[in-house]
Amino acid sequence: MVVVTTIRKVNDDLIMRAQKIAAFLNTKYVPRRKEGISKIKERYNADVALVVKSNQLILDLPEGEMFFHPNMAQVRIKRLRYGGNDNMLDAMQVKKGMKILDCTLGFAADAIVSSYGVGENGKIVGLEVNPLISLVVKEGLKTYLPTNYDLKAAMNNIEVINQDYLSFLKAQPDNSFDIVYFDPMFRHALLDSKNLSPLRQLADNRPVSPEAIEQAKRVAKYRVVFKENSRSLEFARLGFEKICGGKYAPIHYGVIDV
Incomplete structure (x- = not known):
């Protein structure tokens, strides 16, 4: 309750x-x-x-509090502003003006970085199946006051929808998004992701289905990208043969060009 x-x-x-x-x-x-x-x-x-x-909504959960904060998104955007790269944007091959569907929004860190990548003429639509997470993130994106304009502009350009990704994908026309992105809760949690423990209590832990990937391939104009633990067997199960990410990076990105 x-x-x-x-x-x-x-x-x-x-x-x-x-x-x-x-x-x-x-x-x-x-x-x-x-x-x-x-x-x-x-x-x-x-x-x-x-x-x-x-100016904030806080979820008090059995394992701790959760509230919206851009977290690593602001660090990643700072790196991009100073000429660095981002493995997720590289895997997506993001270009200015693109429209991206983030099927597993969570607390929106990846969506914020994607939004920065597509710029003010692009668009990010983020799906979150849990109504509590969806509400906290939607409010947080509007009310959080970052220290720089780029981060705020990226946060403002995200549309949050409380819906499961399979039903949403089925309702979309062919090629209606440039990129479809999945960042499900890892099948095998990373040791350094303990700060996400409270989120795991509310997150949708169901594995992504092959049907969802097939729908994503229909909806995506250019590519489908899937984020997972580098040791995960999910890439093979779901048909991702092209894998991006550093050789020793704990996170990899599966890519299907469509």
């Missing part, structure tokens, strides 16, 4: 916003009344509490 509440220092606008979010999620709004989040969760037998702040 999920409950929606606010921070302790509250006003009428914040209460109204929290109530609207609870109604949107079809769940219960709980007045904070200076009570601790753990107590609220215990009282309502809730696994997750969505805490509404004036």
